[in-house]
Amino acid sequence: MIKINNVTKKYGEFTAVNNLSLTVSDAEFLVVLGPSGCGKSTLLRLINKMIPRDSGDIEVDGENIDDLKGEDLRKTIGYVIQSIGLFPHMDVKRNIATVPRLLKWTEEKISQRVDEMLDLVGLDPNQYKDKKPFQLSGGEAQRIGVARAIASDPDILLMDEPFGAVDPINRLRLQKEFRKIQRKLKKTVVFVTHDIDEALLLSDRICIMNQGEIVQLDTPERIVLNPKNDFVKNFFKGEGILTILSRKPAVDYAEPRILDEEPLDENATLREVLTLMLTTGIDKVSLVNGSISWDHILKIAGSDQV
């Protein structure tokens, strides 16, 4: 758990983070979303003491971060940045082993952990562990970056636009995989991005920031349907609802009516159902546990049911 209380950070005259308070619960995936310069990266770097703050308190897992040395705090928090920052002179296994080595794990435990981590991020250990970073593609390098950040099994992960430099197709795959990993390992994640779709796809809650302050902090559904003010409304430009629908498995909203048709795949989302309706002109789609109609989707999309 991370508790941020009335924290302010100034760079000279410029206030990057202004008297901000925020609590991130255990195993929560919080996305901090906002335009560049809104203070989101600064907020992230305040949590692991990469930079000092001017006032306010931060608690990580019940401990005031002022009571810990910066390096000791950072060893317990995973950190992933956009440029990844893999060490070019070390092979993949040494990169992943960075924090375990700092923590003086045994060689045997480290080597086992490296294999586990590579498996976790979907890379074959035998094929990848001896490679040097320059031999990796952008997507592979970012997977290694994630593996390195969670190698010592920290409870908390701080991520600063980690998928920003990856091409769109790989980005979507990485996002989905990472969400799965996060759910499986129950990590608390604070994830900074300016990509709205990414925020809607990954988050349990979104914290929208502007000029160093929180504008709205809520679930993606509620933010999209009830934007607090024009800033939030303009930021999403109304497109959020489609992404929200892509988070929803269609089977969760099935109506009991059975149709005499081949049902859609059980993993299909409401967005896929909608796409099918729009492209084929039908107004009812068959599902494995019933069916769903155009009217029903309209009703769901406009309500708090989403």
Place this chain on the structure above:
Amino acid sequence: MRSNKKGLIIAALLTMILTIIVVNSKGFEAILYKLVSSKSTEGSRTLLVVYFAQHVWMVFLSSLIAVTLGIILGIFVTTNHGHEFKELLLKTVSLGQAFPSPALLALAVPILGYGIKGALIALVVYALMPIIYNVVIGIEEVPKDIIDAAKGMGMTETEIYIKVKIPLALNVILGGIRTALVINISATTLAAAVGAGGLGVLVVNGVRTFDMVLILEGAIPVTLLAIIVELLLKELQKKMITPQAIDMSH
């Protein structure tokens, strides 16, 4: 790969030639007398191997001191504690480099007297600039995001230096050491002027008596030594991580 080996082969070949010259200096002199005309007929009175050993010893000592001092000072001024001394240090060492080396040697004599001490001081001052410059540049050129990642994972400043900054700067640092060594090998010739011996004795005597054989007898081994060291250090540098590998990683 091929050119990799080529450097080593040339270095080995030149080392063989140098060894033969130094060990069998009378034969070397005989060849020189056939090639160039000279007033003298006996060559050097002291064996070439003695001067050679003095020369190598001075190069070794001055380089050892310069490399140690250069790396320590260079690293120090890249840290937060030493940052304010950076400009001062860089200016001082480039001034030392700009100062004519014979004058530097001459100034060392009244302070330290004749002999190896004065020569060493002058040689160290001379070799410091390329080493310090390359240490500073090499460390400062390590990409910021890599250092950010290292810090973000909980490395202390010392650990960042040992595990990240120095290994990544090693190629550039070695380049500085290589330049310093090559300069030093030929600059050590001047040590003869302050009575410190070395192959410079032959060159100085040769110049004084217009004896081409003596000049060449001193100059050829110096040149060979410099080329061999240059080739070997270049090979060593190739084994280090190249800057391209850093660029391609992000």
